[in-house]
Amino acid sequence: MVSRKKKNSWKRWIKWIGFSAVLGLLALFSFYLSVRWEIWEPLPSSEQLADIKQSQATEVYARGGELIGKYFIFDRQPVTFEEIPKHLIEALIATEDARFYEHNGVDRRSLLRVIFKSILMGDESAGGGSTLSQQLIKNLYPRKDHGIFSMPVSKIKEAICATRLEKLYSKEEIITLYLNTVPFGDNTYGVESAAEKFFGKRTEDLTLEESAVIVGMLKASHSYNPRLFPERSVSRRNTVLAQMERYGYLMNEQRQIASKKPLKLSYKSFSHEDGLAPYFRASLQKKLEKWLKEYNKENNTDLNLFTSGLKIYTTLDYNLQQMAEEALAEHLSSLQDEFEDSYGRRAPWLMNNTIIQDAVRKSDYYKKLKAQKLTEKQIEDSLKLKRPMELWDWDGSRVVQASHLDSVKHYLKFLQGGALSVDPFTGAVRTWVGGINFEHFQYDHVSMAKRQVGSTFKPIVYAAALEKGAKPCDYYSGQQVTYANYDNWTATNSGGESYDLNYAMKTALSKSINTVAVKVMEDAGIPEIIDLAHRMGIESDIPYVPSIALGTAEMNMLELAKAYTSFINFGKPAKPYFIQKIEDNKGKELAQFKPEVAETPVFSEENRQAMIEMMKGTVAEGTAQRLRWKYGLSNDIAGKTGTTQDNKDGWFVALTPRLITITWVGSDDHRIGFRTTAMGQGANSALPIYALFQQKMNRSTDHQSIAYARFSPPSTRVLNLMNCAPEKEAGFLRRIFVNTDKPKTTRLEIDSTAVETPKKEGLFKKIGNIFKKKNKKDN
Incomplete structure (x- = not known):
């Protein structure tokens, strides 16, 4: 009786277990169907899987084809199967999916293990078991939150889609898709971007050890990031190599040799803050976003700067840009110490x-x-x-x-700086340094900042005077003049220096004498100067006041650069531009950009040559002499220094036959300036950046044609016009009757359109007209 009861009890247990198993299987099958029937979430169809579109980073290239940066949401660039080294594929399969070539997208044993643990045991960390095809689906279609069912729903979804995927793509295509989409850390997606970022090379050039490091990151991209955790990365790399030996892809001796090699990174970051030319790339981004908006509207497309994989080819010179950034950092890091010491605790x-x-x-x-x-x-x-x-x-x-x-x-407390170099004949931008550190100071001093330009404006004043009939050897008194109709405004020279002689125009420009500049402005006429400035490329408003002769007008570097191209490019200003062409991700050209150069000269060829000779004087015997005696530069250089009121801004413009370079130094807060003119003048604050840049260019074998280009000799007539003494004493009667200790008072005639071409004057006429002019200097 007892045994019969036991027998019945066992039968009930067996029935209950069998019934439970059937119910469990039905539940699992129902759960599977619920996912397949898209009750939890929509699944990608076979048609969608056949047309996989990946987000691709837009790449930015320098004029020589060098990659200088990217715009991306995910840093991803695709490669073909043929570009993937064999040992990288073997490392991937040995570590992530040993039966990859045997299954149809799902490793059923692993999948059942994961589902059993996840559903019956509630172990959300059960994980694992995913094939490369399933992982690819996870990369392409991120998992969604379904509470406690998140893991099983995701696993079943990935299994269903993986089998669809394997019917559409070959094994080689799946490996390629996988390696082009998988995350590798540091916001890097795809093996090509990972190879570039961590090892500075293309995928096809990766060594066995480097491939093992990259595959090792797949287990945990942050924990095994070789930049952050090199020891962990090496340990994981060696695990990958061991897996390769285990599955017959490596001999024991090969694994041992590879495992003993040190980790060598060549890390390159292409974030907006790091890498080469960050300020340039930020300005380029704004330009491209504006262009894309117009292009998409006109062509009914939906191209995106961060996802469409565009190729942007710029005019920037990779090596020159490096030199400019290095030169600015070298000088300002030193000048910063002097600047802080000058203020001390009262800064x-x-x-x-x-x-x-x-x-x-x-x-x-x-x-x-x-x-x-x-x-x-x-x-x-x-x-x-x-x-x-x-x-x-x-x-x-x-x-x-x-x-x-x-x-x-x-x-x-930090001094800021900027540097811009352009090709004077086309306006093509070769260097663009907008500040000292983009991560902490994102204000771009090349394109965004408008600052007073100081005496760098004087060449425009002098060019207008030459166009009006003045000559490089016309003499002007250096005496100060006060203008009654401008609130008794007086032009003073740098540091309050007194200039009591008569100076040739060429000398006054090279020595940047403010008191003479204002008198030259009187002869040229304010309307004529403003008109010439605008025709040369200055778009900003220029105030209708005599102080414009001293550079009180505010403008940015791009405007100033365009104006100065006129002096090299035969009087025709060339607008700075920095995009050569734009291509889509298949290499189709979408746009090409051409130089914008004025058709007619803004001044005569004779006056252009005269201005070049006068600005050569700035370097030979004027305010930029230190280029020769301190920095040892023997190159053909013309130039102009500039310093604004209270030493707030320091400028230098360098003109060479094939390159124009502008440098600026100052503080972001205009209320903070240099304590002394000796420190803050353009010759001391801005000029050294150019000097160091030119020195680096001189040493570069790739830039000899730019560095050592020679100016064409001026015409004989221009040489004759320049042939005079730099200065001369005032006449005998002037020395007797004129008290040069006090500035003379006069009224500046604004409407100077009726000013006649200067003529030779006798001694007494000079004495009678001595108060007609006025003068000033720069640094």
């Missing part, structure tokens, strides 16, 4: 509360606190709260205990 970034508070209120952190509706006292406490913070300076970045207020003061 405006430490003591001037108005400047400090203005900077605080502009900061994102302050705006965030304000948006939280905090009181001013709470905001003040937060601003003063010290915490670990990374601060940058010219020695690098370091983590210190500092408050946000400390950070604001720290970054206020």
